[in-house]
Amino acid sequence: MKTTVIISGFGGQGVMSAGKMLADTASELGLNAIYLPEYGPQQRGGKAKCTVSVSDKNDTVYSPLKRYCDCLIALNDLSLQTFLPQLKKGGILVMNTSIIKSEPDRDDIKIIKVPADDIAMKVKNPKAGNLIILGALTAAAGLIKGEDFKSSIEKRFKSKGQAVINSNLAAFDEGQKLGKIV
Amino acid sequence: MAKILMKGCEAVAEAAVRGGCRFFAGYPITPQNEIPEYMSRRLPEVGGTFIQGESEVASISMVYGASSVGVRAMTSSSGPGISLKSEGASYLSGTMLPALIVDVTRGGPGLGSIQPSQSDYFQLTKALGHGGFHMMCFAPESCQEIVDLTYNAFEYAERDRNPVIMCLDGCLGAIMEQVELPEMKEIHRDKGESWSLYRHEGEKRDMHILTPYLMEPQLEQLNRMRAKQYLSWQKNDVKVENFMTDDAEFICIAYGVSARVAKDAIIMLRHDGYKVGLIRPITLVPYPKAQIAGLDYGRVKGIIDIELAIPAQMKDDISLQVAGRAPVYEYGRTGGVLFDDVEIYGAVKKIIDSSREG
Numbered sequence: 001m002k003t004t005v006i007i008s009g010f011g012g013q014g015v016m017s018a019g020k021m022l023a024d025t026a027s028e029l030g031l032n033a034i035y036l037p038e039y040g041p042q043q044r045g046g047k048a049k050c051t052v053s054v055s056d057k058n059d060t061v062y063s064p065l066k067r068y069c070d071c072l073i074a075l076n077d078l079s080l081q082t083f084l085p086q087l088k089k090g091g092i093l094v095m096n097t098s099i100i101k102s103e104p105d106r107d108d109i110k111i112i113k114v115p116a117d118d119i120a121m122k123v124k125n126p127k128a129g130n131l132i133i134l135g136a137l138t139a140a141a142g143l144i145k146g147e148d149f150k151s152s153i154e155k156r157f158k159s160k161g162q163a164v165i166n167s168n169l170a171a172f173d174e175g176q177k178l179g180k181i182v
Numbered sequence: 183m184a185k186i187l188m189k190g191c192e193a194v195a196e197a198a199v200r201g202g203c204r205f206f207a208g209y210p211i212t213p214q215n216e217i218p219e220y221m222s223r224r225l226p227e228v229g230g231t232f233i234q235g236e237s238e239v240a241s242i243s244m245v246y247g248a249s250s251v252g253v254r255a256m257t258s259s260s261g262p263g264i265s266l267k268s269e270g271a272s273y274l275s276g277t278m279l280p281a282l283i284v285d286v287t288r289g290g291p292g293l294g295s296i297q298p299s300q301s302d303y304f305q306l307t308k309a310l311g312h313g314g315f316h317m318m319c320f321a322p323e324s325c326q327e328i329v330d331l332t333y334n335a336f337e338y339a340e341r342d343r344n345p346v347i348m349c350l351d352g353c354l355g356a357i358m359e360q361v362e363l364p365e366m367k368e369i370h371r372d373k374g375e376s377w378s379l380y381r382h383e384g385e386k387r388d389m390h391i392l393t394p395y396l397m398e399p400q401l402e403q404l405n406r407m408r409a410k411q412y413l414s415w416q417k418n419d420v421k422v423e424n425f426m427t428d429d430a431e432f433i434c435i436a437y438g439v440s441a442r443v444a445k446d447a448i449i450m451l452r453h454d455g456y457k458v459g460l461i462r463p464i465t466l467v468p469y470p471k472a473q474i475a476g477l478d479y480g481r482v483k484g485i486i487d488i489e490l491a492i493p494a495q496m497k498d499d500i501s502l503q504v505a506g507r508a509p510v511y512e513y514g515r516t517g518g519v520l521f522d523d524v525e526i527y528g529a530v531k532k533i534i535d536s537s538r539e540g
Contacts, residue, residue, distance in 0.1 A: 020187075020358065027187045027360050035187070035358040041296070062445035064357050067524035 002055035003143050004066045006083050009075025009096070012044045014130030018073070019050035022134065025144055025152040026054040036064040047078070054143060071141050073133055075116075077102055094137050094179075096129065112136050112179055119174050128171035135175020146176050185360040190350055191216035193325045193361050194284055195224065197332035198256050202369040203282065204230035205255040207244035209237055209263060212296040213352035214286035217258040228366075238263040242270030242283075249279040250391050252371050252378030254336045258284035260352070261302050262293055264310070271345055272311030277391045278377060278404070280339030282332070283317075284348045286355040289518035297518025298352030300438060303495035306347050307466050314405075316412055318419065319347040319467040321437040325359040327464070333364050338419070342411055343377055349466060351490060353439040353520065412468070421464035422473050426452065430459030431481060432534050435474070435500055436488040437463050440514075440521075444488050447526035456534060463496075471503050479507035484537050486530055492516035509537065 005022065009015045016037050023035035034053045040046045051069070053061040072087045074080040075096045084104055087093060092110045098117035114136045116129040131153070138144050150169055157165045188196070195217050198206075206221040218234060225232040231248075235241035241257050248255035259267060264285045274281050287302045289295035306319050318338050322328045332348055339346045372382060379389050395401035425445055427433060436444045441462040451458045463470050474485075485508055487494045494512035501510050513529040515521045521529075 023358060024187050027185065033187065033358075033360065036353070037356055062449075063443040063447075063523045064353060064439065065443050065520055065522040066446075067522040 002053065002059050002061045003071065003141070004051060004053045004061065004069040005071040005073065005137070005143075006049065006051050006069040006086065007073040007075075008047075008049040008079035008083055010044075010078075011039065011046045011048045013048070013075045014127070015048040015075065016050055018130035018134055019052050021130075021152065021156065022052045022144075023054075024156070025149050026052075028152060029144065029148055031056055032060060034061060034064045049079070049083075071137060071143070073137060074100065075129075075133070076100060080104060092137070092140050094133055094140070096133060098129075110140065112140055114175060114178050116175075120171060123167065123171050123174060125167045125171050128168055131168055131171045132175035135172040135177075136179035137175075139176040139179025146172075185362050187358050188325055188361045189216055189358045190325050190328055190355040191286065192220045193328045194258070194332050194348060194350065194355075195220040196363060197329040198282060198335070199224055199228060199230070200364055200366050201333040201336050202254040202367045203256045203336070204228065205245065205248035205253045206230070206257065207233040207235045207241040207248075207255075208257050208259065209235050209241050211260045211263045213288055213298065213355050214258050214260050214284065216355070217284060217286070238266035239270065242267040242274075245281050246270055246274055246277075246279060249274065249281050250277075250378070251380040252375045254280075254282075254369065256282040256284070258286065260286050260288045261290045261305070264302065264305065268305075268311035270311075271317065272313050272315065273393070274345045275311075275315040275317065275408075276313060276404075277393055278343040279345075279391070280336065280343055281345040282335050282339060282348065283345055284350065286350045286352055288352050289516065295518035296352075298354075298356070298439070298490065298520060299516060299518050300351050300440060300490040300495075301516070302349070303466065303489070303491060306349050307469070307499075310347070315344075315408060316467055317345050317347050318342070318415060318465065319349055320421075321349045321464060321466050322354065323438055323441050323462065323464075324354075325357065325361045328354070329361050329363060331464075333367075340375070344408075344411075347467075349438065351438045351440075415468040416471065419465060420468050420470050420472070422470035423460075423462040423464060424473070425460040425462065427459030427461060429457055429481075431457040431483045432459075432486060432530070433477065433482055433484075434458065434460045434486045434488050434530060435463070435496065436460065437466060437496070440488050440490055443521060443523055443526050444530075446523040447530060450523070450527045451530060454531070456531065458530060458534070466496075469499050471499075474500060474503035475505070477504075479504075482508050484508050484533070485510045486533055487512040487514075488526060488530075489514045490516065490520065511537075
């Protein structure tokens with residue numbers, strides 16, 4: 001099994017923390033994970049991209065630098081335009097329709113539209129856009145079980161208290177619902 | 183022990199601490215800032231000392247000072263900063279003091295770019311500083327290998343009384359992977375090292391570190407000793423990985439992140455029926471000369487040097503060992519521009535196809 005996920009958006013959207021969470025969870029489940037961040041000198045508003053490759057021992061991903069991905073998470077228009085050609089045929093695109101207004105011009109992929117920022121506002125957790133997107137991705141890709149990801153969220157946010165954990169779990173569940181429909 | 187996810191820069195720092203490093207001095211430069219950042223937090227926890235020097239020259243000079251009293255000392259930088267530290271590296275070697283120097287390489291020459299590159303091969307393997315000396319140079323490909331090699335780096339440095347270099351490209355410094363960390367080493371210094379300027383209570387011995395050699399034959403003796411040491415590295419300390427080379431007609435040679443990209447490309451090429459393999463030098467000094475010289479050139483039709491450097495810097499070392507028995511090709515990107523698996527697949531395929539036509 002090997003899966004490569006590209007996550008891209010602008011700085012501040014939680015691109016890097018989403019990638020790290022994905023790699024962390026895969027790692028906790030005993031899978032091999034490689035997380036490669038790529039960003040410029042800007043802290044906010046600049047281009048942000050990360051690549052996460054998950055594989056098991058029988059079928060290893062060696063290269064952190066991959067041309068094609070199995071899943072693409074695009075959080076803004078530029079990311080969609082830039083990385084859509086790198087999504088494999090039959091791959092999964094999760095796009096943040098709160099920001100992306102253009103339509104992806106491919107009919108050979110699975111498309112999951114997630115108005116992540118709107119949902120985040122609705123569940124009163126404005127920073128959780130990336131968790132909603134990850135919820136949708138994991139539900140659609142079957143890469144990591146939703147339950148496993150949720151226990152990882154609980155561990156990760158333990159120091160922030162139960163209210164934060166619950167709010168993040170709720171956001172993740174909203175994403176899961178959208179991912180399961182497709 | 184459980185595996186944890188760690189960034190390459192953090193892995194090198196933590197492994198150094200577990201390997202006994204108790205002194206770090208450095209000066210900020212991308213893409214290695216996570217090393218001093220980590221050390222500033224970690225070293226005080228184990229009774230060590232972290233100093234952000236006022237410059238690169240000051241930092242390596244502090245390492246020189248710490249090492250001279252028997253403390254396992256380390257510094258890190260990237261190309262432009264390593265250039266500044268080269269004087270200190272030469273002094274460390276000239277005065278026979280151990281140290282660990284980490285270079286997280288970026289695009290060069292000059293101030294270059296902050297993006298990953300393998301631009302410092304010449305600098306690290308040929309002459310990091312004046313006077314004609316070598317340092318063992320390790321080039322890991324993964325976070326786990328960073329840990330394993332760094333953990334034992336001080337043993338080599340103290341055995342040889344010479345600094346050791348760890349060469350990480352910026353990509354390797356930034357990626358996060360699972361690592362299994364070894365136990366913390368107990369370093370006993372109850373009796374001073376013969377080279378150390380620190381004298382324990384009751385200890386009676388001469389203490390001096392010789393900087394200028396006013397007796398020229400003494401300096402000649404040191405250099406003759408070093409020459410023998412370099413030969414012994416070649417015999418005993420080479421580390422190299424062979425990947426699918428047994429039946430390979432074309433051999434790629436690559437180190438660090440380039441080797442990993444090449445591995446995925448080779449798997450794709452094998453799928454297409456191309457008999458390709460990879461030799462990965464893990465030590466750049468000593469270079470795996472015998473492994474390249476000893477290939478079966480009846481079978482091997484070509485060697486392809488893959489580097490994040492243009493022109494390829496390792497090619498001369500390869501060519502010396504191939505000695506005209508097969509053509510040596512090169513493929514690379516430079517200046518912080520990276521290649522990916524598909525690009526290397528295409529490039530190697532093109533080289534093989536055109537060599538067959540030609």
